[in-house]
Amino acid sequence: MRSPLFVVSAFASFAAAFPALVGCVAPSDERPDAEAVSATATAVVSVEHWSDTTRGDAIVARFVRTRTGAVDEAALRIAGATSDLPALGTCTTAQESEPSLQPRSVDLLDVGALTVERALGKTLTLLPRAMPDPTGVVSGVFYSARASEVSAPSTRLQLNASGGPDKAEGFHVDVPYPRDLEGVRVVSSGGGFELSWQPDLASSDVHDIVYVDVLGAASRLVARCTSTDSGQLLVPAASLGPAFGADEGQLAVHRIHRESFRAKGIEPGEVRFDVARIVAVRR
Numbered sequence: 001m002r003s004p005l006f007v008v009s010a011f012a013s014f015a016a017a018f019p020a021l022v023g024c025v026a027p028s029d030e031r032p033d034a035e036a037v038s039a040t041a042t043a044v045v046s047v048e049h050w051s052d053t054t055r056g057d058a059i060v061a062r063f064v065r066t067r068t069g070a071v072d073e074a075a076l077r078i079a080g081a082t083s084d085l086p087a088l089g090t091c092t093t094a095q096e097s098e099p100s101l102q103p104r105s106v107d108l109l110d111v112g113a114l115t116v117e118r119a120l121g122k123t124l125t126l127l128p129r130a131m132p133d134p135t136g137v138v139s140g141v142f143y144s145a146r147a148s149e150v151s152a153p154s155t156r157l158q159l160n161a162s163g164g165p166d167k168a169e170g171f172h173v174d175v176p177y178p179r180d181l182e183g184v185r186v187v188s189s190g191g192g193f194e195l196s197w198q199p200d201l202a203s204s205d206v207h208d209i210v211y212v213d214v215l216g217a218a219s220r221l222v223a224r225c226t227s228t229d230s231g232q233l234l235v236p237a238a239s240l241g242p243a244f245g246a247d248e249g250q251l252a253v254h255r256i257h258r259e260s261f262r263a264k265g266i267e268p269g270e271v272r273f274d275v276a277r278i279v280a281v282r283r
Contacts, residue, residue, distance in 0.1 A: 041065040041109060041167070043269070044081040045143075045159060051180050051277040059116065061126055061143040063109035063167065079106045079138055080131065085211055091225035091239040108140030112164030116157070118147070140166070157271065175259040175271045184253055188283050191237030197253065199231045213252040216244050229255060240283075247283040252276060 045061040062081045064071055076082040086092040114126040126143035133139070155177050163170035183198030195212060208229040214222040222243045227233040235251075254276040261269040 042071040042076065042081075043111075044076065045173075045271070046081075047157065047273060049180075049273070049275045051275065056146050056148045058146045059124075059126055059144060061114060063111050065107045065109055065166075067105040067107065069104070074102070075104060075106055078104060079108060080142070085209065086224060086226050088209070088226050088228060091223050091235065093223050093239060093241070094221045094243065103135065103137050106138045107166075108138060108142050109166035110141055110164040111167045112162035112170065113160075114143045114162075115160050116145070117160070157273075173261055173269065173271065175261055178255070178257040178273050178275060181253060181255050181275050181277050184277060184279055186251060186279050186281050188281070189234075191283060192240065193235040193251065193281060193283075195233045195235065195251065195253065197231055197255075199229045200255065200257070207258055209256045211254050211256070213254070214240060214244065215250040215252060217249070219250065222249070244283070249281055251279045251281050253279060 041063060042065075043061065043063045045059065048058040050057075062079055064076060064079045064081055066075045069075075073082060077084075108131060110128065114128075116124040116126065118124055124145050124147050126145045128141040128143055131138055131140070131142050157173070157175055157177050159173040161167075161170050161172075179200045179202065181197060183196070185196045187194045187196075193214075197210070200208070209226060210229050210233060211224060211226045212233060212235060213224050214235060216222045220243075222241075223235065223239040225233060225235050225239065254274050257273045257275070259271040259273070261271060
């Protein structure tokens with residue numbers, strides 16, 4: 001499943017160099033442990049921003065490379081860099097299982113010091129952390145930080161990497177920050193909920209997604225529904241069922257917006273912003 005947040009995602013290519021020999025051809029390495037390292041790497045930096053809550057903005061950055069095949073959605077999911085969302089216009093319940101994943105070797109790259117420039121000249125440092133991996137398929141570090149305000153709407157998000165042992169070239173990202181999720185209204189309808197909001201006409205595009213997490217007692221996830229940024233979404237009663245409990249709960253409403261960018265050694269890059277807010281509901 002996918003999830004409030006701002007999210008930043010970058011795709012880089014790495015070339016493996018092999019010595020050229022004159023007049024002969026080097027034999028192929030047929031050892032069972034000789035894995036072909038992927039020629040591409042994907043950087044995913046998620047920035048989660050909640051409106052009208054006490055929790056701060058959260059940033060998590062992962063620079064993902066696989067040892068076999070290209071970096072795809074399955075590899076990102078193994079690395080914890082993405083989550084599943086229902087198909088547009090549909091809902092899933094918490095009881096529905098996530099797709100099974102084939103074990104693959106995934107590396108999380110060390111790109112050196114990683115910082116975000118904030119308002120008033122302040123700098124936020126993302127700290128490297130080892131990812132818990134009891135299965136032994138993910139190695140390396142991810143970066144994370146939390147702050148009261150990473151960036152404000154109508155400003156720009158600037159991310160800087162100094163370069164490190166796994167990616168010598170540093171890079172700079174500068175993309176506009178989307179607007180907050182505004183004008184959210186919820187009406188009880190037929191045992192479900194009709195949700196409306198103000199679309200972000202200034203920065204949205206056809207790829208923008210709004211999704212809603214229905215939270216029951218103790219903030220337990222009951223259902224998740226998706227829509228385009230059209231300003232309307234229906235949570236049908238059939239998606240709630242008895243799991244919604246005492247007919248009181250919350251809707252966590254998210255808008256996911258993407259910005260592409262280019263930088264040396266990265267092609268292409270993508271910044272995913274997830275802006276969200278909580279709304280109390282009663283059936």
